[in-house]
Amino acid sequence: xxxxxxxxxxxxxxxxxxxxxxxxxxxxxxxxxxxxxxxxxxxxxxxxxxxxxxxxxxxxxxxxxxxxxxxxxxxxxxxxxxxxxxxxxxxxxxxxxxxxxxxxxxxxxxxxxx
Amino acid sequence: xxxxxxxxxxxxxxxxxxxxxxxxxxxxxxxxxxxxxxxxxxxxxxxxxxxxxxxxxxxxxxxxxxxxxxxxxxxxxxxxxxxxxxxxxxxxxxxxxxxxxxxxxxxxxxxxxxx
Numbered sequence: 522x523x524x525x526x527x528x529x530x531x532x533x534x535x536x537x538x539x540x541x542x543x544x545x546x547x548x549x550x551x552x553x554x555x556x557x558x559x560x561x562x563x564x565x566x567x568x569x570x571x572x573x574x575x576x577x578x579x580x581x582x583x584x585x586x587x588x589x590x591x592x593x594x595x596x597x598x599x600x601x602x603x604x605x606x607x608x609x610x611x612x613x614x615x616x617x618x619x620x621x622x623x624x625x626x627x628x629x630x631x632x633x634x635x
Numbered sequence: 636x637x638x639x640x641x642x643x644x645x646x647x648x649x650x651x652x653x654x655x656x657x658x659x660x661x662x663x664x665x666x667x668x669x670x671x672x673x674x675x676x677x678x679x680x681x682x683x684x685x686x687x688x689x690x691x692x693x694x695x696x697x698x699x700x701x702x703x704x705x706x707x708x709x710x711x712x713x714x715x716x717x718x719x720x721x722x723x724x725x726x727x728x729x730x731x732x733x734x735x736x737x738x739x740x741x742x743x744x745x746x747x748x749x750x
Contacts (some may be wrong), residue, residue: 525678552735554735554737554738561743562670562742562743563724563740563741563742563743564724564738564740565740566737566738569737570735571734571735577735577736584730590734593702608672611678611679613679617736618734618735619684619736619737620645620666620667620729620736621667621684621686621728622726622728623681623684623737624681624736625680626671626678626679626680627678628676628678629677629678634721
């Protein structure tokens with residue numbers, strides 16, 4: 522049982538390049554989330570999904586797109602990377618959308634945009 | 636909107652010292668409250684939670700009580716260990732549109748315990 526995994530662990534991009542971050546979970550969770558973590562700001566929600574084939578915007582969605590074609594995978598795309606997107610990206614999943622439910626986090630992807 | 640404020644770090648203590656990390660929140664409804672911990676090089680993991688007023692969450696010697704009257708959820712531990720060195724995040728849970736849980740995090744407090 523691997524939990525939540527993220528690929529890649531590190532990536533360096535040049536401004537304007539594109540990339541996709543992959544998140545996979547093996548816990549059969551319906552809900553999945555993408556966050557970014559910046560120094561002194563905690564984690565902020567980018568996009569989330571309430572089930573296969575669904576996506577929705579979070580707090581900071583601009584410059585990102587997501588897809589949930591399979592229940593176990595949640596992809597985060599950057600079409601044209603900008604230096605402001607330099608951050609650590611975390612994926613998370615939860616069994617339900619209840620307020621008291623635990624979210625399970627992946628190990629993170631450190632992205633640098635030059 | 637909802638927000639979480641926690642004490643700024645970094646916090647450095649000696650082993651066996653008493654720990655308090657303050658956390659206060661602003662929310663329109665009745666949120667659930669969480670403490671997540673991030674060990675070096677890892678993702679966040681749930682430390683403890685409380686889902687209603689006056690509930691006490693506890694785990695690994697850590698405790699926090701949901702205080703609605705003071706809108707607080709302070710983290711405490713009576714005797715810290717070197718292995719407790721990590722970044723601690725206070726968070727509250729709201730329900731976003733479409734029914735998904737929405738976590739709002741504080742800025743995190745880095746804790747270092749010296750032997």
